[in-house]
Amino acid sequence: MNILCALFLFATLLASPQGGAHALESPETEVRQTLNNFIHAFDNLDWDHFRLSFADDATVFYPREYPYRADGRQKFEEFFQKVFDRIRAGRTHGPYMDIQPKDLKVHIAGTVAIATFHLDDRPGFMNRRTIVLQKQASGWKIIHLHASEVATH
Numbered sequence: 358m359n360i361l362c363a364l365f366l367f368a369t370l371l372a373s374p375q376g377g378a379h380a381l382e383s384p385e386t387e388v389r390q391t392l393n394n395f396i397h398a399f400d401n402l403d404w405d406h407f408r409l410s411f412a413d414d415a416t417v418f419y420p421r422e423y424p425y426r427a428d429g430r431q432k433f434e435e436f437f438q439k440v441f442d443r444i445r446a447g448r449t450h451g452p453y454m455d456i457q458p459k460d461l462k463v464h465i466a467g468t469v470a471i472a473t474f475h476l477d478d479r480p481g482f483m484n485r486r487t488i489v490l491q492k493q494a495s496g497w498k499i500i501h502l503h504a505s506e507v508a509t510h
Contacts, residue, residue, distance in 0.1 A: 385463050388470040388490055391497040395488075396458070401451035402441050408434055412491065412498040420484060420504040458486070468492040469500075482506045 382390075391410070398406035408430075416426050417433040427433040444453050458474035469491050476484040489501040 384465045384470065384492070387492075388463050388465065388472065388497055389461075391490060392458075392461075392463075392472055392488065395499070396456045400454045400456055402445055402453050403451075404438075404441060407437070407441075410499050411502075412493065412500045415499055416501050418503045418505070420506045470497065479506065481508060481510050483509050 394406065395410040397403075398410065411430065411433065413430045414428075415430070415433060416428055417436070418426055419436065423436055427436055456476065456478070459477060461472065461474040464471045469489065472486075472488045472490065474486050476486065478484060484504070484506045487501075487503040488499055490497045491500045
């Protein structure tokens with residue numbers, strides 16, 4: 358009986374995420390991986406992975422061209438599809454971009470994370486990004502993206 362109990366305990370520890378080699382990642386590590394996946398999907402114009410990075414009720418402010426907030430999946434996808442088409446410009450193989458976040462800072466507040474960074478991708482301008490994510494049953498999802506730019510000259 359003791360052998361059966363010991364085997365059951367050992368099997369339980371191996372199956373548990375806290376026991377053995379499968380330690381839980383920290384929320385910041387999870388958020389950074391989510392952001393890396395999002396940027397990779399954007400670089401490659403991988404529509405399905407890109408769009409699934411967002412919660413259905415996400416809001417988006419774009420840096421130019423579209424002055425209003427996009428509320429919800431239908432609105433932000435409508436605009437991003439135009440952005441994807443413009444970036445793709447008839448090409449069929451990615452990567453189409455090489456997004457390089459600079460000075461990335463991640464702040465975790467419970468089930469919400471705020472990531473801020475800037476991009477050096479347009480001469481004469483500093484492009485700033487704020488991405489707010491929320492931990493949901495399906496993982497970290499973008500609930501707000503704010504893109505802005507400021508002239509540097």
